[in-house]
Amino acid sequence: MTTEARPQATERTISVVVNGERRSATVLDRKTLADFLREDLELTGTHVGCEHGVCGACTLLLNGRAVRSCLLLAVQADGQEIQTIEGLAKGDELHSIQQAFWEEHGLQCGYCTGGIIMSTLAMLEDNPHPSDEEIYEVLGGHLCRCTGYEDIFKSVKRAIELRGQGR
């Protein structure tokens, strides 16, 4: 390892499971997981808004938990399992949460939507019947500049219903 004050471009090879598929790549140590997914794996459904943890657009699941991918380094994900919004639909068939957002107009421009859906997925996997308060708390971790949030809340309620019907 170099002992110079400022390291040049240190990089390493990592292996991650993304949406069930093992992917290996060489990345710079300083690359965030969000940028790695978007630029190296061309999975651009993970959006990047603020890059300091506030907006929630980059939220994905790391080992089943909703986290900010702008606050993780790609190298930290080595050996871990990641789910992104691209993993939800099966071909043309929407996932029940996506279907619910479609039905209840839970999105307009869609910039925030991927992150919100991933947080919703993590919440429902953990507890299929969250209280309204729990839903507000999870949605509180996301900024949406279009919808005014009411339709997002209705979409989550609809997603719970659809899930209850085994979808």
Add this chain to the structure above:
Amino acid sequence: MKPAPFTYFAPTSIEETIGLLQRYGDEAKILAGGQSLVPLLNMRLARPTALIDINRIPRLDEIVTEDDAIVVGARVTERQLERHPVVAERLPLLVALVKLIGHPQIRNRGTVCGSIAHGDPSAELPAGALALDATVTVTGPTGERTIAVDDFYLGYLATALAGDEMMTQVRFPIPAAGTGWSVQEVARRHGDFALVGAVALVRVEGGRIAATNVVSFGTGGRPLRFPEVEAKLVGSVPGEALFSEAAEAITELLDPDDDVHASAAYRRQVAGVLVRRALEEALRRCEGGSR
């Protein structure tokens, strides 16, 4: 690329971590949950050349519940603490503090020790740790030492942690049975850091205050305790007038700064109100306290 270049290390032991800290000195930063550090890296407000990720060190992810304390390892996330059934039962103040931090998505990564090591003066856990007389354990080249939280915070984001030390755990003593507690804060939005906050513990015996700890946060470079005010409260019969007087005394002692979020005058006024409310709520929660 957001952050300035650095070399990433993922040591698998505390010894290896200390070795790296010694080698890189001021150029190194420990990475725990990254919920405070990575924003600073992305904005290039921090430019370490060595980033030492402690997430691969085994065993530091445990919460140990002792008879008289809750001991939290360096990798324990805020979410883990929030959901621990024994913590909820024996030290509900900790759960209440953690729930005020950001959002579940932040608490899934952010660590309890990281919040205390970072020491933001508006953060809930450092204030709670001070109110509970918590101690932190740090390990360095010459071994381990234990520091009371009151001695740990030196000033704005400055702690007693040396450059070649890492914090390995924090120990929160469980207050005596029957102690009431409260945390109060004002924040612009739910999940934001507090503009101003207060934490209080109150225990009543025979109709008089037997013990009380009072902390104000967001009102200085570090969370603040008020030993003189606490001493005056002990032995007194609790009540509205007494608590208003204590809150006024604390307001007099505060000297917060103006910043973009709030003026110093606003902070002082709100701090007094929150101290009073915290004392009142703690009293309601203590055994033998409610009338």
